[in-house]
Amino acid sequence: xxxxxxxxxxxxxxxxxxxxxxxxxxxxxxxxxxxxxxxxxxxxxxxxxxxxxxxxxxxxxxxxxxxxxxxxxxxxxxxxxxxxxxxxxxxxxxxxxxxxxxxxxxxxxxxxxxxxxxxxxxxxxxxxxxxxxxxxxxxxxxxxxxxxxxxxxxxxxxxxxxxxxxxxxxxxxxxxxxxxxxxxxxxxxxxxxxxxxxxxxxxxxxxxxxxxxxxxxxxxxxxxxxxxxxxxxxxxxxxxxxxxxxxxxxxxxxxxxxxxxxxxxxxxxxxxxxxxxxxxxxxxxxxxxxxxxxxxxxxxxxxxxxxxxxxxxxxxxxxxxxxxxxxxxxxxxxxxxxxxxxxxxxxxxxxxxxxxxxxxxxxxxxxxxxxxxxxxxxxxxxxxxxxxxxxxxxxxxxxxxxxxxxxxxxxxxxxxxxxxxxxxxxxxxxxxxxxxxxxxxxxxxxxxxxxxxxxxxxxxxxxxxxxxxxxxxxxxxxxxxxxxxxxxxxx
Numbered sequence: 001x002x003x004x005x006x007x008x009x010x011x012x013x014x015x016x017x018x019x020x021x022x023x024x025x026x027x028x029x030x031x032x033x034x035x036x037x038x039x040x041x042x043x044x045x046x047x048x049x050x051x052x053x054x055x056x057x058x059x060x061x062x063x064x065x066x067x068x069x070x071x072x073x074x075x076x077x078x079x080x081x082x083x084x085x086x087x088x089x090x091x092x093x094x095x096x097x098x099x100x101x102x103x104x105x106x107x108x109x110x111x112x113x114x115x116x117x118x119x120x121x122x123x124x125x126x127x128x129x130x131x132x133x134x135x136x137x138x139x140x141x142x143x144x145x146x147x148x149x150x151x152x153x154x155x156x157x158x159x160x161x162x163x164x165x166x167x168x169x170x171x172x173x174x175x176x177x178x179x180x181x182x183x184x185x186x187x188x189x190x191x192x193x194x195x196x197x198x199x200x201x202x203x204x205x206x207x208x209x210x211x212x213x214x215x216x217x218x219x220x221x222x223x224x225x226x227x228x229x230x231x232x233x234x235x236x237x238x239x240x241x242x243x244x245x246x247x248x249x250x251x252x253x254x255x256x257x258x259x260x261x262x263x264x265x266x267x268x269x270x271x272x273x274x275x276x277x278x279x280x281x282x283x284x285x286x287x288x289x290x291x292x293x294x295x296x297x298x299x300x301x302x303x304x305x306x307x308x309x310x311x312x313x314x315x316x317x318x319x320x321x322x323x324x325x326x327x328x329x330x331x332x333x334x335x336x337x338x339x340x341x342x343x344x345x346x347x348x349x350x351x352x353x354x355x356x357x358x359x360x361x362x363x364x365x366x367x368x369x370x371x372x373x374x375x376x377x378x379x380x381x382x383x384x385x386x387x388x389x390x391x392x393x394x395x396x397x398x399x400x401x402x403x404x405x406x407x408x409x410x411x412x413x414x415x416x417x418x419x420x421x422x423x424x425x426x427x428x429x430x431x432x433x434x435x436x437x438x439x440x441x442x443x444x445x446x447x448x449x450x451x452x453x454x455x456x457x458x459x460x461x462x463x464x465x466x467x468x469x470x471x472x473x474x475x476x477x478x479x480x481x482x483x484x485x486x487x488x489x490x491x
Contacts, residue, residue, distance in 0.1 A: 002393045003421060007383035008429025017385060019097075023090040030083030037076035043069050102165075109166050113142050127370050130407045133391075136375025141166045141174050175289075175378035176354060183290035192283035193458045194291075197299040199306060203231060203451035207238075210446055212423070213437040217246070217346050218416050220449065221320050224250040225412060227451050230278040232300070234307040234450050239443035245309045245340075246316045246447070247300055247330075249323030251412070253280040277456045280322060288325035289354070289377070295456070296326050297333040303452045304340065315340040316440060320412055321373060324350025324365075331361045344437055348415045351377035357387060364433045365389040366418060370409035388433040392418045
């Protein structure tokens with residue numbers, strides 16, 4: 001196994017931002033120097049009477065001072081011109097680098113698009129029957145071209161529905177335009193049910209021992225995956241510092257496919273949610289990818305308040321697979337960010353490139369290159385200073401993991417193994433991002449973990465009205481492997 005990272009202080013986008021910032025600073029310095037030169041040039045000249053009446057030594061000093069002022073004005077003008085020239089050269093270098101990178105990306109996309117059938121067959125043969133992340137991205141972006149090739153006559157023009165980067169005419173990606181339409185269509189046909197989400201009940205509370213920050217976050221994720229369908233966790237750090245609340249959202253739960261679902265009883269007597277009422281079902285994917293998790297945001301805010309979160313408290317959002325989509329979306333939802341300090345987001349095996357995170361929110365995205373799910377957003381994640389994506393080279397314990405669902409690479413257990421590889425990482429982006437998470441959880445001997453049962457409110461037999469696009473398990477019977485011991489039971 002191995003990994004590499006993009007984004008953070010070691011990322012290309014950070015370097016480009018720094019170049020732009022340097023250019024702006026040089027331009028500002030040039031403007032200030034020019035203003036200083038103008039003021040010096042307008043400084044009053046010594047009166048002639050003073051020169052006539054004064055001593056020879058005084059006249060020499062006054063004339064020398066006046067000459068120095070003129071020299072300083074000229075020097076400021078020269079330095080202003082130099083600063084302006086440097087600013088222009090730095091800005092030009094940034095644009096040239098960005099254009100070269102865009103050209104290289106476009107050429108790579110053209111080659112991969114032409115070879116996509118062969119790449120897909122290779123992936124299916126070598127990746128246990130599933131496309132890799134970047135192949136999945138290519139399939140989405142090249143879908144109009146592939147569809148156009150199958151249609152006769154003028155219909156082949158549908159290839160232009162791609163974005164400019166992939167040879168089309170649109171500024172927005174295929175995924176950005178596809179998912180809202182697809183979600184609305186499925187809802188209109190009654191194939192999925194969407195609607196408001198509410199907190200139905202508190203399943204219970206427990207205390208979990210804290211370990212390293214990233215390990216603790218994945219411990220909570222493991223617990224969330226084993227809670228009754230429709231649940232999420234709100235964990236409060238038990239430390240001496242200001243309150244920190246961690247919201248943990250599980251992956252997709254397709255109720256009919258869950259073994260023994262009809263016989264499951266939630267903790268505290270909560271019954272399993274009925275079909276169409278689980279916010280983490282297929283409709284949850286549609287809401288997350290196409291509509292900014294608007295309904296989920298309301299329920300998460302309610303759960304935080306019930307868990308004791310006060311306005312201004314620090315909130316950390318975490319999610320696996322579908323849960324990561326919602327976590328990333330919620331960070332940019334003003335209903336949460338205007339109330340709480342959404343300081344950090346962790347996503348695991350999630351397609352989150354379409355989510356617009358606030359610049360002040362740090363994010364760490366974990367992706368396995370052999371996992372097809374993170375590629376369903378059709379784009380690599382933005383690599384800004386506040387967003388770090390760590391790409392792993394594939395599962396290291398394949399013989400111990402079943403190749404079910406989306407495959408071994410998408411298993412949470414695979415990502416838990418990957419996270420162990422980050423211990424002692426020296427990559428600047430990873431160090432800064434995980435360091436921020438460690439700071440948030442510092443001084444914590446444990447966490448109070450509350451499990452809340454959520455429920456989608458859907459009229460009987462009807463699909464709710466689709467929201468407008470946003471502006472932009474089973475009960476835990478045994479402790480999952482690697483999860484720290486419980487110090488108190490569910491209350």
